[in-house]
Amino acid sequence: MPKFPEAKLAESPWPKGAEAVIFIIDARSSFERSILEDWISRHDKSGVPSKVIPLELGDDRKPLNVGALDRAIVRLPNAVVAPLRIAWVHSRRSIQSGPRLVDFLRGSDYRPSLWRQKYLAEKRPERMRLVLGEPGSLDDLSARFKNKYQQEPAARPADFSIFVARQAAIVLDMGERKLRGGRYKVPRYVVHSLRNNPDFQEKLRAIADERQVPLAEVQREVNDYFGEMISVPNHFWLDVFAKISNLCLSLGYEPELRYDKSDLERIRAMVREYPSALLWTHKTYLDGFAVPKIMFENDFPMPHMFGGANLNFPGLGFLLRRSGGIFIKRSFADNEVYKATLRQYIGYLMEKRFPLTWSFEGTRSRLGKLMPPKFGILKYVLEGCSHSGARNIHIIPVAVTYDLLRDAEEYAREQSGVPKAPESLSWMVGYIRSLAKPMGKIYVDFGEPVILPEAPDPDDKLALSKVAFQVAVEVNRVTPITLPALISMSLLAVFPRALTEEEVIADVDQLVSWCAARELRHSPDFDKQYAENMETQLQLMIDEGIISRFDGGRQVVYGIVDGQAPVASYYRNTIVHYFVNQAITELALQAAIDAANDGANLEAVFWAEVDNLRDLFKFEFFYPPSDVFRREIAGELERIAPDWQSLFEQGKTGLRELLGRFTPLVAHRSLQMFIEAYAIAATVLAEWPKDEFSEQDCVEHCMSFGKQAFLQRRISSDASVGKLLFSTAFKVLQSRELVNASRPDVIEARKQHAARLDELMRRIEYIRASSIASRGALTLRDSVHERL
Numbered sequence: 001m002p003k004f005p006e007a008k009l010a011e012s013p014w015p016k017g018a019e020a021v022i023f024i025i026d027a028r029s030s031f032e033r034s035i036l037e038d039w040i041s042r043h044d045k046s047g048v049p050s051k052v053i054p055l056e057l058g059d060d061r062k063p064l065n066v067g068a069l070d071r072a073i074v075r076l077p078n079a080v081v082a083p084l085r086i087a088w089v090h091s092r093r094s095i096q097s098g099p100r101l102v103d104f105l106r107g108s109d110y111r112p113s114l115w116r117q118k119y120l121a122e123k124r125p126e127r128m129r130l131v132l133g134e135p136g137s138l139d140d141l142s143a144r145f146k147n148k149y150q151q152e153p154a155a156r157p158a159d160f161s162i163f164v165a166r167q168a169a170i171v172l173d174m175g176e177r178k179l180r181g182g183r184y185k186v187p188r189y190v191v192h193s194l195r196n197n198p199d200f201q202e203k204l205r206a207i208a209d210e211r212q213v214p215l216a217e218v219q220r221e222v223n224d225y226f227g228e229m230i231s232v233p234n235h236f237w238l239d240v241f242a243k244i245s246n247l248c249l250s251l252g253y254e255p256e257l258r259y260d261k262s263d264l265e266r267i268r269a270m271v272r273e274y275p276s277a278l279l280w281t282h283k284t285y286l287d288g289f290a291v292p293k294i295m296f297e298n299d300f301p302m303p304h305m306f307g308g309a310n311l312n313f314p315g316l317g318f319l320l321r322r323s324g325g326i327f328i329k330r331s332f333a334d335n336e337v338y339k340a341t342l343r344q345y346i347g348y349l350m351e352k353r354f355p356l357t358w359s360f361e362g363t364r365s366r367l368g369k370l371m372p373p374k375f376g377i378l379k380y381v382l383e384g385c386s387h388s389g390a391r392n393i394h395i396i397p398v399a400v401t402y403d404l405l406r407d408a409e410e411y412a413r414e415q416s417g418v419p420k421a422p423e424s425l426s427w428m429v430g431y432i433r434s435l436a437k438p439m440g441k442i443y444v445d446f447g448e449p450v451i452l453p454e455a456p457d458p459d460d461k462l463a464l465s466k467v468a469f470q471v472a473v474e475v476n477r478v479t480p481i482t483l484p485a486l487i488s489m490s491l492l493a494v495f496p497r498a499l500t501e502e503e504v505i506a507d508v509d510q511l512v513s514w515c516a517a518r519e520l521r522h523s524p525d526f527d528k529q530y531a532e533n534m535e536t537q538l539q540l541m542i543d544e545g546i547i548s549r550f551d552g553g554r555q556v557v558y559g560i561v562d563g564q565a566p567v568a569s570y571y572r573n574t575i576v577h578y579f580v581n582q583a584i585t586e587l588a589l590q591a592a593i594d595a596a597n598d599g600a601n602l603e604a605v606f607w608a609e610v611d612n613l614r615d616l617f618k619f620e621f622f623y624p625p626s627d628v629f630r631r632e633i634a635g636e637l638e639r640i641a642p643d644w645q646s647l648f649e650q651g652k653t654g655l656r657e658l659l660g661r662f663t664p665l666v667a668h669r670s671l672q673m674f675i676e677a678y679a680i681a682a683t684v685l686a687e688w689p690k691d692e693f694s695e696q697d698c699v700e701h702c703m704s705f706g707k708q709a710f711l712q713r714r715i716s717s718d719a720s721v722g723k724l725l726f727s728t729a730f731k732v733l734q735s736r737e738l739v740n741a742s743r744p745d746v747i748e749a750r751k752q753h754a755a756r757l758d759e760l761m762r763r764i765e766y767i768r769a770s771s772i773a774s775r776g777a778l779t780l781r782d783s784v785h786e787r788l
Contacts, residue, residue: 012043013084015135020079021050022072022138024168026057029114031121032086039084039130049076057085057169058111060189060232066161073138073161081141083133083168087176088112088120091127098243099236108236129179133171141167150198159196166192185301186233187354190345191226199387200344207336218337225341231304233324241323242296245289249442251435252406257294258524259444264298267396267446271300275350275390276449277381278303279471280398281370281479282359283574284407285431287400290444291357292324304349306358306377315425328377339380346384350393356381357398360471366411366724368573370476370622373468379458382467386455393455395467397447397475401523401574403440403484404544406431412566415722417703440484440540443523447474472622476577481522483537485575486511488568491547491560493669494772495717498550498559503775505534510664517639520578560717569673569719579670580621581629584613585636586667589659590763596652603648619731620674668716668768674728675764676720679757680706681729686754691741695730702726716768 015021023040027033033054040052051072055064072079090109099108109127112120120127142153145163153160166189177184194200204222208215249257270276280291288305296302304324311317312327321327326345332338349356362374378395385393414420421427450470456463490507491499499507512526525533538558541547546568548561560568588609592602610633614623623629637644640661647654684701685693706721715721733739738750 009039009042009130011130011132013039013082013130013132014043014045014048015080015082018048018080018082018135020076021048022069022076022079022081023050023052024057024069024081024083024165025052025054026083026085026169026172027054028056028058028111029117031114031117035086035121035128036084036130049079051076051079055165055168057165057172060191064162064165066158066165069165070157070161073157073164077138080135080137081164081168082135083172085131085133085172085176087129087131087179088117089127089129089179091124098246099240108239110235131172131175131179133168133175136167136171138164149196162192180235181299182301183296183299184235184238185354186235186238187349187352190230190348194226194341194344194348195222197344200340203340203344204337207340210336221337222341225338229326229328229342230345231321231324231326233302233322237319237322238296238302238324241319242293244319245293245296248432248435249286249289249293251432252437252439253402254441257290257442257444259294260446263446264294268298268300270394270396270449271355272353274392274394275353275385276355276394276396277350278355278357278396278398279360279378279475280357280400281475282361282364283368283400283402284364284405286402286435286442287359290400290442291398294444295355301354303355303357306356310423313424313428316428342380343384343387346381347388347390348384350381350385350390351388360468364407364411366415367722368408368570369576369620370472372619373472375461375464375468378468379464382452382455382464383458385452386458391454393452395450395452395471397450397471397478399443399445399447399475399479401443401445401480401482403442403482403523404540404546405570406434406437406439408567408570409545411570412564415566415724416718417723438540438543440537441523441525443480443482445478445480445521447471447478450474469622473624476622478521479574479577481515481520481526481575481578482571483508483523483525483534484541485571487537487541488546488560488571489575489669491558492565492568492572492717492719493768495560495565496562497772498548498557500555500557501534501538504538504558507664507775508534514664514666515578518578563718565717565719566722569717572669576670577621579666580617581632582636582662583667583670584610584617585633586659586662586665586767587613587671587760587763588633589655590767592648593652593655593659594763596655602651602655603645606648616678616732617671617674619728619735663774665767665771665774668764668771672716672764672768673720674725675757675760676709676715677702677706677722677725678729678732679754679761680709680715680720681726681733682750682754682757685733685738686750688750693733693739693741695727698730698733699723699726702729716765 013023025033025036027036037052053069053072055066055069056062057064088109088111109116109120141164142160144167145151145153145160149156149159170188173185173188204218205215208218211218246255249255267278278291280287288307292302292305302324304326305320306326306328307320309327309329311320317325317327319325328342329335329338332342346356358377360373360378361371362376363371365371382393410420450467452467456467486508487504489511490504493507512522515522525537538547538549542549545561546564547558550557550559588606591609592606595605596602607630610630611626614626614629624632637658641647641658644658647658650657680702681698684698684705688697703721703723703726706715706726707718709715710718710721730739733753736749736753737743738746738753740746743749
């Protein structure tokens, strides 16, 4: 027998005051069993009847042989069950390094082989720990069994014995987590719990009756789905996933993720107390590493992550399933068995306080701004909560933001018409290799939760959309403004011109002041010395091929590289939502200026244009209700000019003065790309020779005409030419019934819409020219024009 710390052996495993004891010892080897039996015998209480039952509880997939336990329960009906186990803790070095290749070969120290157990006991006895699970009386366990299954234990003795063994495993896991940490909390015996749930069985019987097939056939189908979707996380693979997450995130980014520690403690309290889901923005495949990395490093239970079945390929699928990944089919609307199984599984996880996490956009954002939320997973999560009776459900928005992004170039290619590469093992290897280039920092920001006292009715689509809208608004609110995003916004505003470093700093400084006045969230880069680091940020973007530096003239200048405007616009679009209200205000003011000579009520013109623009961009941005939105616009006017109403009364002169007070002007910085794309679509439709006009027609013809328009410099940049932009433009046309060929006045309506977009193009180009002129940096052409 190896040496063992006497202090540990001195603690008695016998429950105090027990009339009889059943020891369940979770032993994976004869060596462990001998140590645990010695521990019991050292403190033997000869007057107390007892029985030692060895069981191996570590693998949920193995059936439990509970015959001996069944007999012990019959023999000692008043016994207290005392579960015992040996835990093997990691060395300090292995904790710091994470899993190594040798761990794959010899097995993890968490579950060491027999020879390894003997070696550790002999050479490293401090790594052996005795675990005593919380004892429980058979009376209490019987009451819990009856409450769960609505049957007496005597009616199902074998099932009751299995129940007792699994409860022993759970309390042993809880005791072991005190040694290892909460990050290793994983669900146990999931399939058994789901399969034996009375409500679930009743649902399956109803489906079998509706299909007119035997229940066994439906149950076999359920078993297949269990194998597909149910995650099987364990300690070793959680460690592996954490190490791979660190590796992938640190290849191109600074090792430390930027987040607010106090925010994290707020989230910890929510996850511990309430059924919770963390919904994050989706910019890149790395998003799925960022949130789990933070939670693992801060000893949260690892979240269960939803992912599409397209990621369940060899290698990645194996890893993710063993570290909390749940793969679901892309489409299963008509599969009642699959929906019932998924709903039951989700409800179980939420009931047991295992946090869920997924991208609520459903796909990576190809344009940088927030995509319209997908309701699918949210719907099934809330259905699962409704089914399990969950209360105070916390939906926590999470913004994951990057200085630069490897995927942005891929998105630009996709938007230009290049097909997306399919995911595979070789694709994954290539993707990881592409990350090994400096890309700055990663920021993770947690918003205020959307709290649901109870889950809404599963068929209440309005309630579901309200939840998704609240999440989107909150995640937009906490998305930080980054320096690369502002640099991109600054240089795109003058594209294809270039700016000196001093001009870039001056323009970014204006934007920073604008953001500070509105108390917008920003990255930690914006300290008092951020201008001194501008050259470093510019160099980072030069290395990425987004901007260029020319030092062969009188001054060093920076500009967007030809063909890279779509990439730069991606970074600009990550913060564009902050500027939309002022952009709409500027365009509406310009519309009022244009109407000043017509004797119109200029304030009425202004508000009508505000409403028109809000409706035009309703598929791009998330707005509050109309009355709230109008108050926000009035707030923008009040902030710029408290006397704005008197300026309206002064007509064109007053309105020009009012627009001139907007510094910096932002309409062209934020909305020009969308207006130009919509104008291209409107022009194509106005000249469309056929009656039918599909989304595919719109995208194909707009892509061709858009490229022509850019070559003719009729639009500001090729960032305005993209498949997603034209798909959204089609939605606008469709919502205005302009693709409906049966509409009597459709031809005239299409022409009016195109003319309106042309007018918007003119207004935003005027604002753009005014902004460039306000810099006081004339071009050579401008100087010649002045002299002439």
